Amino acid sequence: MSTERIEEFLSAVKNAFINGSLLRLKLGGYHGDEPDLKSIDVKKIVVKGGDKFSFTFHYKTRDIIKNQIQPEALGNLRIALTEEFRSAQLATTEFDMSFERNGDKVRLKRMEAAGREAPSTDHNRAKNRPLRETDKPYLLALGITGKDGVVRNDAQDKFRQINKMVEIFAPLIQAIEADKPRIVDMGAGKGYLDFALYDYLANVANRPAEVIGVELRDGLVKDGNNTAAASGFSDLTFVPGTIIDYDATGADAVIALHACDTATDDAIFKGITAGASLIAVAPCCHKQIRRQMEAGKPAGELHVLLRHGIFLERQAEMVTDTLRALLLEFSGYKTKVFEFVSDAHTPKNNLIVAEKDARTGRDRDAVLKQIAEVKAMFGVDKHYLEGLLGL
Template sequence: MPVLDGDAEDGHRGSAPGDHPRGDRGGGGLRRNVKAAQVRRELLPDQSQALLRELHLLTREGHLNADALRKLKQVNHLMGLLRPAVEDILARHPSPVLVDAGSGNAYLGFILYELFLKEAAGGTLLSIEGRPELTERAKERAQRLGFTRMEFQTAHLDAATWPERVHLVMALHACDTATDDALVGAIQHGADHVAVVPCCQAEVAAQLKGKRPEVETSLGMLFQHPWHRREFGSHLTNVIRAMTLEAFGYQVTVTELTGWEHSLKNELILGRRVHRENRPARLKLEALLSSFGVQPKLTRVLGVTPATRTSPA
């Protein structure tokens, strides 16, 4: 599950074929290298070049190559969008728990820790990753950096041991149902804030195959062809994710993460918990599931079932 789009070096969270940003497709101006003397202007105010060297985002000479710049742009933009959520939980909780779900090499976690937790009085950042070699590498890196409140767990998200209470859950490019697993963890453990950037999605597209919505048969034309089914299934998956968060009491914002030149997997779903549940939103979600005859892992695990359809008299 690649943490960052196209992160082949890290083996992070896995991109599907054709997921690579447009800037990678042949020598246009979108692929640019940044020389060491200009690197500072690409960074956030409190961001250190020392950490970026440790993460191998900077070369030995201190330059940013095109791939590293693209990754950094994604993470740094997400940091800006997460800042209100992190500041909120730090202000309200003495020792908040933040979870990087499907963390890969934990670039996101390390950068967030340096910017927000390193100088904070409390707070723990837990990185959950299924591949032990990545977990061990990140753990050693945290020890070298003195990031003592970073913790690491080797587990797939649906089998992980989650803290009883978490305050922020983030998942950047967790593939297919791994994003659902991150959302389940957030909802079941009372996360105040959620931020996910989904990657490839295949489950709902497979469920749509051979089906036509009962409410209006012409809607089936939206996913008649395999290409359209994949794209429509991806869109429907993320609509269901946003509606599920709303059903469980979250106020949801859906937006883009960065410009398309940085990533084609660019949809950001942000949730802030404001209620324990939202019954009207749940009824709408159940109706949507029934209309398209799908039930992705997220709704199955959380016990949300499609609305029962009554036959016309």
Template sequence: MSAPDRIAEFLEAVSASFADGSLLKLKCGGYNGPEAELKSFEARKVSIKAGERLSFVFRYKTRDITKNFSIEEARAFLGEALGTIWRSAQLETTNFDIKFEIQGDKIHFKRRAVSGREAATASHDRTKNRPLTETDKPWLHALGITGKDGAVRADAQDKFRQINKMVEIFAPLIQGLKAENPRILDMGAGKGYLDFALYDYLSGQGKSAEIIGVELRPQLVSDGNATAKASGFAGLRFEAGSILDYDASGADAVIALHACDTATDDAIFQGIRAGADLIAVAPCCHKQIRREIERGQSDDRLEFLLRHGTFLEKQSEMVTDGLRSLLLEASGYRTKVFEFVSDAHTPKNNLIVAQKGKAPSREATLSRIAEVKAMFGISRHYLEGLLGLS
């Protein structure tokens, strides 16, 4: 059979499997078109407000772009591109697989039956859990994440992935708060990347929230408020002020991402003082405890580590955040510490999450803090002073 006949057969199989719900995955490769960085695409069936669609994810060298097509639009796109721009294609269904490829003048077409596969759900929940998958948001462009074409900029890929992951982590934590309209403070908000993404996501899920970005630099506060207004985000605003001086009373959640050194402790203290149900910080820099260890008298058994600058730096980070977790537990919080993104995107990738209630014994925790300080020759953790424990 000729190439047009095989392409027509392939398109009919795509349409039929889309209609009966047996389509699992559509993939195309062998790209031979004008876009230098485009490599391939994958598509699957999804269900969105507009109806059932084929969701195409176009894989570029440094970014992915998602577009949703109706089956008619998908057929038209494939009909024009298969065999010319896309030299190979594969369709996977619950009943059969088809592979189509053109190599020079030769046409390879293979269809084989399969069994035992379950139909894929058409739910679009995965996209909903990744609020930045749809990249045509005006605020994304205003914050410099996307270009005029709506695609994520090459130099913003790490930021894009990091914010996506942060919202995936924070959304269920915020949704689990008791308050119907939780008050969320982002201490040291900067440009407010997380604030815009989180507010957008929560709004899309029908969850109301008041998000306040606290930022010392007046220009960023002004820019943030202008973008929030242009985006129609009535519950999102930015206010000028330092972390420690801001009135955090009434906060249900306190967040601080990459607040430098003891500014992270200021945010933790504000959350504890406000009685926030949730405190979450991604620390940055750990200078205070490193200085304490350098001038203190640590356990001799640690000498083989602490005499090396690179090990001293890493130990200082772990000890700082370990003590922060213990101090939170001593203040009535249960804590978790984990990596929220790969260190390929940012080396400062640890997140401390503290939730109020069911904390370990205060007396035992304070005793453990004293033991750790003695081991590393630490006289005082900055957060201890804020809490009045030293």
């Protein structure tokens, strides 16, 4: 393998990143293990805390964006060029370079750049956000922009946060097979997610969806419906009531962000019984299991780990969400858990994403056994979701 040429190409990418001349890098000819991955586009972005490489992974039916700092990005590019991609095209303001790998042979070709202007990082920053237009009635109603349609200084974090939500949820929704997926957001609050996701899917991604926000507080429901009407979002509605009483039949996706304590379980239960393709929850307080762990008899060796209140609280959070993930797996879903907003915004920042698992022959008894073991270890009598599922 011609590692020297790979290093020469990486060094050209690195220099272009550092001196601001990088326009884009495109990787093609993928032959790795990830199903449906087609190509990757790479560019430089300026975000709070420094410059980053922004990778857009193009899959058959969706795009996923990941931003990485320079050493991590270059390490991943080295692996990608050595093992996974046969071709790459680097475009800078000073020159272009192509990379072709055939077996162990690597060919580099350096060409003249066709008189391009240096990229503006501000421009890149705005372009990199899913919600590019800010002169929208819902952003004004939610207090994110002023009357001039510009994001207010004190709402920059909130705007970044809703963009992040769109970045996470849009590809998950786009992967759903339904022509016009029905998304039900349980405990919708003011509907930040609902407005942003609806706007993005209908007006940017051209993949309209029906969005329904279920919310206990009548005032929020009324405000949400007024703003949806003023925005012309005809398929976005807010309905009053409790999650457990809502008939979720026909939902393709059920989402609940920071719905309090066991309201998260109500949402998961509704998603499972509706047979939703996607269930995604960001749990909030975890009182139900904490109380049982305090009152129950966790395994003796855990005593030292649960002695301090704050650690007990964090363990209760992990045990609760581990059991939720297992109960989703038992119910026929593949689950993953990851951090979805920086904890600068909220310490409640775990997202459980469950997608319907098409595989048959899963060992449900083995999952039940794991659930029983976790409960026994932490002195948990019953998880509220188990009760809902009749277990």
